[in-house]
Amino acid sequence: MIKPDMSVDIGGIRMQNPVMTASGTFGFGEVYEDFFSADELGALVVKGVTPEARIGNPPSRLVETPAGLLNAIGLENPGVEAVLKDYLPHLKGYSVPVIVNIAGNTIEDYCLVAERLSSSEVVKGLEINISCPNVKAGGMAFGSHPDMAAQVVRAVRKNTKLPLIVKLSPNVTSIVEMALAVEEAGADAISLINTLLGMAIDIETRRPRLANIVGGLSGPAVKPVAVRMVWQVAQHVKIPVIGLGGIITAEDALEFIMAGATAVAIGTGQFLNPRCCPDVVKGIFEYCQNNNIKRIGDLTGIAWKEA
Amino acid sequence: MKYHIPQALVTGQEKKAESTYLLSFHAPEIAKDAQPGQFVHIKTIEAYDPLLRRPISICYVDREKGLVVLWYQVVGKGTKLLSSLKTGDSIDVIGPLGRGFDTAISGEKIYLIGGGIGIAPLIFLAQSLKEENNITAFFGGKNKEQLLPVNQLTSINCELATEDGSIGHQGFVTDLLLRRLALEKPARAYACGPNGMLEQTALITRKHNLPLQVSLESVMACGVGACLGCTCEKGSSGEEGWVKVCKEGPVFWEDEVKLL
Numbered sequence: 389m390i391k392p393d394m395s396v397d398i399g400g401i402r403m404q405n406p407v408m409t410a411s412g413t414f415g416f417g418e419v420y421e422d423f424f425s426a427d428e429l430g431a432l433v434v435k436g437v438t439p440e441a442r443i444g445n446p447p448s449r450l451v452e453t454p455a456g457l458l459n460a461i462g463l464e465n466p467g468v469e470a471v472l473k474d475y476l477p478h479l480k481g482y483s484v485p486v487i488v489n490i491a492g493n494t495i496e497d498y499c500l501v502a503e504r505l506s507s508s509e510v511v512k513g514l515e516i517n518i519s520c521p522n523v524k525a526g527g528m529a530f531g532s533h534p535d536m537a538a539q540v541v542r543a544v545r546k547n548t549k550l551p552l553i554v555k556l557s558p559n560v561t562s563i564v565e566m567a568l569a570v571e572e573a574g575a576d577a578i579s580l581i582n583t584l585l586g587m588a589i590d591i592e593t594r595r596p597r598l599a600n601i602v603g604g605l606s607g608p609a610v611k612p613v614a615v616r617m618v619w620q621v622a623q624h625v626k627i628p629v630i631g632l633g634g635i636i637t638a639e640d641a642l643e644f645i646m647a648g649a650t651a652v653a654i655g656t657g658q659f660l661n662p663r664c665c666p667d668v669v670k671g672i673f674e675y676c677q678n679n680n681i682k683r684i685g686d687l688t689g690i691a692w693k694e695a
Numbered sequence: 696m697k698y699h700i701p702q703a704l705v706t707g708q709e710k711k712a713e714s715t716y717l718l719s720f721h722a723p724e725i726a727k728d729a730q731p732g733q734f735v736h737i738k739t740i741e742a743y744d745p746l747l748r749r750p751i752s753i754c755y756v757d758r759e760k761g762l763v764v765l766w767y768q769v770v771g772k773g774t775k776l777l778s779s780l781k782t783g784d785s786i787d788v789i790g791p792l793g794r795g796f797d798t799a800i801s802g803e804k805i806y807l808i809g810g811g812i813g814i815a816p817l818i819f820l821a822q823s824l825k826e827e828n829n830i831t832a833f834f835g836g837k838n839k840e841q842l843l844p845v846n847q848l849t850s851i852n853c854e855l856a857t858e859d860g861s862i863g864h865q866g867f868v869t870d871l872l873l874r875r876l877a878l879e880k881p882a883r884a885y886a887c888g889p890n891g892m893l894e895q896t897a898l899i900t901r902k903h904n905l906p907l908q909v910s911l912e913s914v915m916a917c918g919v920g921a922c923l924g925c926t927c928e929k930g931s932s933g934e935e936g937w938v939k940v941c942k943e944g945p946v947f948w949e950d951e952v953k954l955l
Binding site: 459 | 697743744913915916917921922925927928
């Protein structure tokens with residue numbers, strides 16, 4: 389039996405396997421320690437960080453939908469200084485690359501957070517969040533216009549030497565146009581998709597179920613949309629693509645890889661199975677063994693490369 | 696310690712009044728480590744609808760036999776599926792989760808105030824506190840049938856209240872609490888039940904300077920403090936913001952959360 393090479397490279401971040409956590413579903417790396425070691429991951433992507441502490445949206449913040457989850461957390465986080473002081477040092481003992489998701493209201497906010505995080509020896513990459521649907525300013529506003537997205541990326545690029553991943557919103561007319569804009573602006577990788585904008589109404593109270601009215605849809609319900617977007621983007625950009633959206637099993641992850649993803653990220657799946665990430669790593673490994681795949685990278689984009 | 700037991704064996708399920716059920720399953724690790732007030736997080740179906748686990752407070756544990764008992768109410772799709780499980784089926788459980796009741800107390804007079812299915816975690820609490828303390832429970836429900844499992848599960852001293860007066864006092868548990876507080880001063884109270892009952896209880900205990908712990912419920916996704924979905928507003932003892940019901944709770948000192 390062959391021992392497949394599971395390692396991948398995301399914009400200079402070397403990962404032992406292609407499975408990452410999705411920002412906002414794993415805290416700052418501490419919450420799932422009882423279930424598995426973060427060192428079993430390809431990379432650890434921690435919660436979105438803004439310059440100042442944010443308390444996030446009022447409850448209710450969650451609505452379960454068929455095979456999906458609507459959330460409107462609103463980027464609750466302790467702010468970049470507290471993250472540097474109280475959260476990141478805890479991750480020093482791990483060998484897994486740590487990537488921090490960054491967000492803000494203005495371009496200056498993104499630059500400030502990027503610059504501050506670059507001072508941490510723990511941080512190996514940044515994921516620029518221009519796609520959060522649950523905050524009023526910034527977030528998705530930057531993620532729905534190619535020019536604005538490119539401006540953010542260009543500005544952040546000047547403030548850090550760290551590899552930059554740009555997380556794209558699916559709530560756009562042309563995902564390919566967005567991807568090309570951020571690639572041209574200096575992104576080292578692209579992750580997609582963030583959540584799909586949605587809402588739900590309680591027919592008893594006749595009011596929206598989320599206090600924020602709208603929220604982001606994740607879970608298996610969004611997977612086909614995400615796979616389609618990875619397929620489209622991966623064929624147009626040269627930089628690696630991280631695929632996410634509804635991955636629960638290794639089979640789901642392999643679909644994304646075959647659509648063109650170099651790596652995958654797991655979010656909502658973690659809430660169902662606290663060992664989802666290591667289970668997916670194991671499942672991908674076994675698939676490669678059983679199908680005589682020597683390198684996981686050989687499967688990236690195979691669905692269109694061999695068509 | 697938290698455990699994930701994807702194949703916990705169901706050892707019994709009994710239907711009780713008001714769409715409530717008593718479910719027991721074999722999970723020795725959880726039975727051994729669980730503290731009163733903690734909960735288990737259950738996947739009710741292998742498929743993806745409902746997608747999320749269901750958080751349910753532990754009602755009773757039998758550490759010798761390694762059993763965990765839940766007394767829960769069917770309120771939606773997930774609990775409906777749970778109620779269809781039979782002896783010999785397996786369930787996917789994570790637990791014990793959350794911060795339970797503060798049980799560092801002995802030689803004291805203690806009150807338990809429970810309404811409806813909110814009585815469940817107080818049974819476990821009574822199980823742990825009754826040896827060393829003098830417990831009085833005020834339990835309320837719709838009718839006599841709804842309160843029947845109480846006798847099956849615990850032998851503590853209970854004063855009952857029902858909406859229809861079919862057993863005990865006709866009215867609210869808080870009526871019983873007020874009446875009793877006129878006669879004596881306990882050291883601490885613990886409550887779990889509908890929000891209205893918790894609010895009324897907090898009003899009374901504040902007036903009597905009686906320390907109160909409450910167990911809250913919330914819609915949850917992860918159950919372990921990762922998703923920040925199950926927030927509840929901070930109370931007078933904290934700054935502006937939210938607490939996570941799953942991780943910092945589900946049990947809080949009354950002033951840690953905003954009940955009123």
